[in-house]
Amino acid sequence: MLRILSRPATKLMERWLPDPFIFVIVLTLVAAVAAIVTQGTPPLALIRMWGDGFWELLSFAMQMLLVLVTGFILASSPPIKRILQSIAGLAQSPGSAIILVSLVSLAASWLNWGFGLVVGAIFAKEVARVVKVDYRLLVASAYSGFVIWHGGVSGSVPLTIATPGHFSEAQIGVIPTSQTIFASWNLAIVIALIIFIPLVNRLMIPLEHEQVLIDPAKLADDAAPPSVAQNQTPAERLENSRVLMWLIGIPGLIWLVMYFMDGGGLNLNVVNFLFLFVGIICHGTARSLLTALDGAVRGGAGIVIQFPFYAGIMAIMIQSGLAATLSEWFVSISTAETLPFWSFISAGIVNIFVPSGGGQWAVQAPVMLPAAEALGADYARVSMAVAWGDAWTNLLQPFWALPMLGIAGLKARDIMGFCVVQLVITGAIIGGILLLL
Structure with a gap:
């Protein structure tokens, strides 16, 4: 049944879903018209809002570009590639390949959303080298694991309200993660998704004659390991020096140890710092790292412009x-x-227009928290419901898929048909548990 449902959804998306850049332009126009019609916003005032806010995400855009670049650098280093290839070797059939990619992506995304996006895409490519399976579904399986991130240990909403001094502390106090991330009902959602997402992906495998296999040439390493000349110039010796990389890599790792010993938590800057300096150590030479960088930046164009x-x-x-x-x-x-x-x-609807967990919480908290107080609802549950809504419709919103698609070499329309089926099923699971437990 799921295979039958995914077939028209995939064809619909392939035909009608434009490039994500066109998608964001359409969303801009929809938001503008809705603001004029429902809020009475004057057109000139609307244009001023739009233009004044246009560059507000520059820092975040750079962080996201670095998630892609540093994650690619780390995952393409020789030791990490050997680990991913070893795990990919566990896939013996199309079904096991889909389940394995789903589980790896779910686990990585629960730990950290940026880590999940990068590892999911690169691991999907490794598995595609081992097993012949529909490549669109393989990458969609990696992306579907991303839906779990806001219920995991890097969730911006639960981490925000657990931090003393957050902007809603006067109203709701500090809510520990034991009442949000590690609450029994939230863990029930996480466990249910870990069970059903891989199963649904497995059941959507197209019939053999309908499958779209990846050209093996596209799975070739983006950059071959650089060869070392016999008679090197002084500049080339520096580029291939392991000592130089250790001299800069070890201080970076020492800083990370001190940071975590002082009680520091994961955020985008720390994740990027971790990816970069572990990648420096794993590559061993500047030439190897820079060769990987050349392959990494090709997928970042969508992030820069959108x-x-x-x-x-x-x-x-x-x-x-x-x-x-x-x-x-x-x-x-x-x-x-x-x-x-x-x-x-x-939150699921707002996320289509405001695809940022922290930004969305800033928008919805001043509305949802007073409502929870007036109705006597549980603050922790309402806060996490907003978090789950933000994560849920990422399955429909190509914004967060850009880093993964850049690495995988696909377009949003290639995977969104499968993601729409997951959208319906995961929405029923999350919404049902929020109502029943």
Whole structure:
């Protein structure tokens, strides 16, 4: 049945889903029209909001580009590639390949979302070298694991409200992760997704004559290991010096040890620092690392050009009041028992226009938290419902797929048909548990 459902969804997306750059332009126009019609925002004021906010995500865009680049550098280093190839060798059939990629992506994304995106894509390529399986579904399986991230240990909403001094502390206090990430009901969602996401992906494998296999030439290493000349110039000796790389790599690792010993947690900057300096040590020479860098940057064009447009959409949604109005409407039809569910649904819709966990929480917290107080709903559950809604519709929003697609060499339309089926099933699982447990 799932194979039958995925077939029209895939064809629909392949035919109608444009390049993510066109998608973001359409979203910009939809947000603008909605702000004018529902909020009465004057067009010139709207243009000012959009233009003023256009560059607000430059720092974040650079962080995301570095997630792709540093993650690729690490994963393409000789020791890490051997590990990934060893795990990929466990796949003996198309079904086991799909399940294995799904599980690896789920585990990596639960630990850290940036790590999950990069490892999922590179591991999918490694598995494709071992087993002949529909490459679109293989990469979609890697991306579907990303849906778990906001319920994991790098979730921005639960980590924010667990940090003393957060912007809602006066209202809800500091809520420890034992009541959010490690609450029994949240762990139930995580466990259910770990069971059902790989199973659903496995059941969507197209019939043999419908499968799209990857050209083996596209799976070749993006950069061959550089050869070392016999008679090297002084410059070449520096480029191939292991001592030089150890002299810079070891201090980086020492800083990481001190950071974590002082109680520091994972964030984007720390993850990128970790990827980069472990990658420096694993590559061993500057020439090897720079060769990997050449292969890494090819997939970053979408990030560079699209993030400013999403920053403009966020400015329209927030400054016009459109996001708050949408959230307030869902609050108006809620009770204490159903508020987490409707928070989840509203967050899923807002996420399509504001695809940033931290940014979305800044938009929805001032609406959802007072509603939780008025209805007597549980703050922790409502907060995590917003977090899960933010993660859920990433299956439909190609924004976060850009790093993975850049590494895998696919377009959003290639995987989104399979992701739509996962969207329906994971939405039923998450929403059902929020209502029942």
